[in-house]
Amino acid sequence: MKIIGTGSALPRKQVTNDDLSKFLDTSDEWIVTRTGIRSRHVISDEKVEDLGAEAARKALADAGLQASDIDFFICSNVISEHITPGLSCIIGQQVGLTCPMIDINCACPGFIYAMDIAQTYFEAGKVNNVLIVCAEEPTRMTSWEDRATCVLFGDGAGAAVFTKGDNMKAIKLNAEPSIDKIYEHRILEPTPFITKEEDSVPLQMKGREVFRFAVSTSIRDINELLAKTGLTIEDADHFLIHQANMRIVEGIRSGLGVPEEKFPTNIATHGNSSSASCPILLDELNREGRFKKGDIIVFSAFGAGLLSAAAIMEW
Numbered sequence: 380m381k382i383i384g385t386g387s388a389l390p391r392k393q394v395t396n397d398d399l400s401k402f403l404d405t406s407d408e409w410i411v412t413r414t415g416i417r418s419r420h421v422i423s424d425e426k427v428e429d430l431g432a433e434a435a436r437k438a439l440a441d442a443g444l445q446a447s448d449i450d451f452f453i454c455s456n457v458i459s460e461h462i463t464p465g466l467s468c469i470i471g472q473q474v475g476l477t478c479p480m481i482d483i484n485c486a487c488p489g490f491i492y493a494m495d496i497a498q499t500y501f502e503a504g505k506v507n508n509v510l511i512v513c514a515e516e517p518t519r520m521t522s523w524e525d526r527a528t529c530v531l532f533g534d535g536a537g538a539a540v541f542t543k544g545d546n547m548k549a550i551k552l553n554a555e556p557s558i559d560k561i562y563e564h565r566i567l568e569p570t571p572f573i574t575k576e577e578d579s580v581p582l583q584m585k586g587r588e589v590f591r592f593a594v595s596t597s598i599r600d601i602n603e604l605l606a607k608t609g610l611t612i613e614d615a616d617h618f619l620i621h622q623a624n625m626r627i628v629e630g631i632r633s634g635l636g637v638p639e640e641k642f643p644t645n646i647a648t649h650g651n652s653s654s655a656s657c658p659i660l661l662d663e664l665n666r667e668g669r670f671k672k673g674d675i676i677v678f679s680a681f682g683a684g685l686l687s688a689a690a691i692m693e694w
Contacts, residue, residue, distance in 0.1 A: 380494075380501045380509070381544030382692065384442025385662035387537045388433035389420040389649070396530070405526045415625020419533030419650030422516050427459050428466060430536035431514030432473035437662070438510065438538035439474070449540075450506040452480035453496055455489030455513040455654040457683075458520050458563075470512060486561070487621050487682025488552075489513055489654030490537070491690050494678075495550050497541050512538040513654040520563050522581040531624065533650030537658025548675075549604040550690040553596060560585050560592070561683035593623060593681040594630040600689035601635060601679055608691055612637060614675055615691070617664070621680035622646040622656040631679070643669070653682070670694045 395418045396407035410416055422430075431454065439446065454467035461469060465482035485492040490513050497509040514536040521529040564580040597620065605611060618641055620628050625646055632642045645660050652659060657680055664670060674694040681687040 380498055380541045381546035382539050382694070383542050384438045384440070384444065384540035385538065385658065385665045386434040386437025386439070386441060387535065387659040387662035388430040388437070389535045389659075390422045390425050390430065392421050392423040393418050393648075394421050399530060403524075403526045403530070405530060410530050413626070414531060415646055416530065416650050417647045419518075419648075420535055421518050422534045427456070427514050427516045427534070427536070428461075428469045428473065430534070431466065431470040431512045431538070434514070434536040434538035435470060435474045435510060435512050438540045441665075442540040444508060444540060446475035447477070449476055449478050449508050449510045451478055451497070451500055451509045452476050453493040453509065453511045454480065454482050455485065455493050455511070456482060457484055457486055457489070457515060457517065457653050459514075459516065466514060470514065476510070485654070485686055486684055487623065487651075487653050487656065488680035488686050488688040490657045491550065491678055491680055491688035492552060494541075494547070494690055495552055495688070498547055498550060501541075501543060507543060509541045510538065511541070511658070512536060513658050515653040515655040517651065517653045520582040525581065527586070528582050528584055531651050533652050535649065535652045535655045535659050537655045537662055539658055539661065546693040548608045548610070548691040548693060551600050551604055551688065553600060553687045555592070555596075555685045557685045560588050560685055590624070590627060590630070592685050592687075593627045594634060596681055596687040597631045597679045597689070598634040600687055601677055604677075604689050604691050610675065610691065615677045616641065616674040617670070618642050618677045618679070619657050619660050621682070622649060622660060623651045623681070654680070656680070
């Protein structure tokens, strides 16, 4: 398969570190030093499905396709206001899609997991065009009294349209189940029969363990895929890494020995937008004209689960 269109959408409200310091015991220096983040886009009066629909429309326009041309729609989302129907149906209705559609929650690697599903459908001969949308509002997962987590996240949506082709060179999914490293709990509706103890817990994260997992698995996954394809680090033109934390991204870049110009970032102005991170960055680079035909793009992402994934594609 190959990418023929990209799109993204961000909330209008942009919150700086100085804005956060007005109600948190923090500062711009504290946040930038630890995360590389200076500001983030935060949902205020928008809805996450509206961002997802906007990103989808942009991707379709970039691909030169109509909603009726899409044979399968995959939506990646970790949290939203909707329990059922799935966010794919809600976005699909706005965009005018009538194809089969599914939701996945694979946390931050969701875009690559969705690509793997799409690749399987292409190989099975069941589709001609697939739309992937990652629509995320992780700012609704955190306690905004916890400076260790709330400063990390931003909201947004990214999308890509795929069609038949042999541009996907390799893809790998990985799971190392460890649910206590990143988690959030919510209490469901009560029943007369519930006797177990329940509580709501905002997003919790063990930073050091997550850092080690992210850096080590990303380096391993990328090196394994390069070896599988017979490519070298030097052959890769762009490394699109999940924008979780600048320290993590730099740790991966340093571990791979890749020059900075091959490691584009937008975390300074976007924060961590979960599975939307990679497709938003992809769309921004595409619209800047950074890709040329034949470029080798390496994707890598990691997150709650613990899950990781990597892919190598030719543009």
